[in-house]
Amino acid sequence: MSLIGANFRRDIEIHRYPLLVYALVPLAALVVQAWLPRILGQYAYFDLPLVVTIYFALGRRSPIQGTLMGAALGLFEDALSHLAIGLNGIAKSVAGYLAASVGARIDVENHTIRVALTFLLSLLSGAIYLFVSRFLLGLEFEWNWFSELFKAVGNSVIVLFLFPMLDRLQIRD
Amino acid sequence: MESFFVRYRNHVVLLTILAAQLIGLGAQVRHSRAGRNSLDPSDSSGVRLIRYWAESMVSPPERLIHGAKVGAENLWSGYLDLRHVRQQNLELEQTVGRLRLEQAALLEDARQGQRLQALLGFQQRYIYSTVAAQVFGTSGSDQSRVFYIDKGSDNGLSRDMAVVTADGIVGKVRDVFPHNAQVLAVNDQTSGAGVLLETTRIRGILRGNASGQLEMVGVLSDERIKPGEKVVTAGGDLVFPRGLPVGVVSKVASDPDNSAYIDVMVKPAAHLDRLDEVLVITSMQPRFSDQEKKDLATSETLDGAQAAAMEEQIQEQQKAAQITAERLPGLTVPNLPPDQQPINDGSPPNPISPQPPQPLHADEFSPIPGDKVVPGVSDDGAASPAQAAARKKIAAPGNAAESAARKPNATVPPAGRPAANAQTQPAGQPAPRRNP
Numbered sequence: 001m002s003l004i005g006a007n008f009r010r011d012i013e014i015h016r017y018p019l020l021v022y023a024l025v026p027l028a029a030l031v032v033q034a035w036l037p038r039i040l041g042q043y044a045y046f047d048l049p050l051v052v053t054i055y056f057a058l059g060r061r062s063p064i065q066g067t068l069m070g071a072a073l074g075l076f077e078d079a080l081s082h083l084a085i086g087l088n089g090i091a092k093s094v095a096g097y098l099a100a101s102v103g104a105r106i107d108v109e110n111h112t113i114r115v116a117l118t119f120l121l122s123l124l125s126g127a128i129y130l131f132v133s134r135f136l137l138g139l140e141f142e143w144n145w146f147s148e149l150f151k152a153v154g155n156s157v158i159v160l161f162l163f164p165m166l167d168r169l170q171i172r173d
Numbered sequence: 174m175e176s177f178f179v180r181y182r183n184h185v186v187l188l189t190i191l192a193a194q195l196i197g198l199g200a201q202v203r204h205s206r207a208g209r210n211s212l213d214p215s216d217s218s219g220v221r222l223i224r225y226w227a228e229s230m231v232s233p234p235e236r237l238i239h240g241a242k243v244g245a246e247n248l249w250s251g252y253l254d255l256r257h258v259r260q261q262n263l264e265l266e267q268t269v270g271r272l273r274l275e276q277a278a279l280l281e282d283a284r285q286g287q288r289l290q291a292l293l294g295f296q297q298r299y300i301y302s303t304v305a306a307q308v309f310g311t312s313g314s315d316q317s318r319v320f321y322i323d324k325g326s327d328n329g330l331s332r333d334m335a336v337v338t339a340d341g342i343v344g345k346v347r348d349v350f351p352h353n354a355q356v357l358a359v360n361d362q363t364s365g366a367g368v369l370l371e372t373t374r375i376r377g378i379l380r381g382n383a384s385g386q387l388e389m390v391g392v393l394s395d396e397r398i399k400p401g402e403k404v405v406t407a408g409g410d411l412v413f414p415r416g417l418p419v420g421v422v423s424k425v426a427s428d429p430d431n432s433a434y435i436d437v438m439v440k441p442a443a444h445l446d447r448l449d450e451v452l453v454i455t456s457m458q459p460r461f462s463d464q465e466k467k468d469l470a471t472s473e474t475l476d477g478a479q480a481a482a483m484e485e486q487i488q489e490q491q492k493a494a495q496i497t498a499e500r501l502p503g504l505t506v507p508n509l510p511p512d513q514q515p516i517n518d519g520s521p522p523n524p525i526s527p528q529p530p531q532p533l534h535a536d537e538f539s540p541i542p543g544d545k546v547v548p549g550v551s552d553d554g555a556a557s558p559a560q561a562a563a564r565k566k567i568a569a570p571g572n573a574a575e576s577a578a579r580k581p582n583a584t585v586p587p588a589g590r591p592a593a594n595a596q597t598q599p600a601g602q603p604a605p606r607r608n609p
Contacts, residue, residue, distance in 0.1 A: 101183075
């Protein structure tokens, strides 16, 4: 029983990071997301702001912080595009909220769970984007689900390398 | 009440943020009369401010990374990999000299073409001023195919300017900041450009699809459209000048929404995924640099020398024609001024002469009944009154020598004596006509 209790306490442990990490990692994600497609061209199947949102939401386990970070990064992404500001904001707000809510209930240190969660949240984020733009706003544009699928796979692959790197930045007691 | 917010604060925060963003989105969407919703192409001041903040935060580190990459590339290509540079420099100098001459000739042609088109009432637009810019970033989203360039309003850029490369069109300037600008690529779904097929001259609208491929929509089904045909700008969208390369037709497919139309897939001429340097067309008014003006003057001088040589040749030909005309009998009369020469007479060649009235008492000069009068020929055989007057002058005693000189077998009598075969009929009196 004590063993179960120790595992549970470890699972619900809130990760803390230096303040600079909270500022620089999201900014770096935005910059790299904007710059790397120039090099990779049409093969840039990833969404680094979403990956960073999921990481901090899982680590902090706070739905409010996950929502706020998702909204901020999504709004910045929208602002860099020529589309309406708020489409990515809504999608990533929901993704951050769900990631934090799920992170409070499962073992988020497990790589398989991290990868699976990122894959599902990437698809969900795309679905929310499509729902808001096409059904709520009535905008007409084509949608490519294959592209979203590849993006979800790309995000899952990035998680395998990025999350362990970011884990090293957290403050340990 | 307080316990409700404390208990459900996560949900309340989420719903509040979602509601705020939805309201903001609703303010950015415009409802058209046709019942369609679309994004407002011109951002409001609030939206523009948010874009400016985001651009100000992301662009500096992005430019830093881009600068580091370019610096590393330049270090390699400029200092470490300098083989064959001297030989290449010599070849390039020769090429530049040749191209300058060609450019001068082309400028002259362009000016001449403009003058002719102005006469014809066309409004052809030419590229005269461009700004070179480097691409340093994108939007990061495949839903928004925009990229950022390192030139802005400080460099004379403004909205809706065309962006091209040497290969073909790339996009148009959408948002302009002081030092940067956002360019909407032609393969974005919201983009649009008027294009036409080079051979068949079929027009259509170019835009991108969800996969970032170019397609030409609004084209009626036509069997003449084949893969490989070139696509150029039509010039009617007031953004891109006419005749710029767009790409080639890669595939022709029927439109799933309307069977009467087809979708023409276009392979872009410019590498839209790997853009490094682009040109922004800032002006279509004629502005020549000092070097261009100098080259143009040289070209005009050369053209002037050619024109002078050609004019001299024409004058020689005219002189030869004049000599030939003078030697031909009956075409010119030396004593008459040029405007009264028979050859320049404007009267009809065969005027219809009225029938003479029947005489009361016929004499030797009366026309014989039944004898046909040839229209346009007077009694002395002249075709017109001017010719008759000229012949009378020739027949006058003073002109007998000249008249005799025109006859091959005539001999010129001494002054004061009429020639043997010269007509000595008094002026103004017709020659007597003998009755048969």
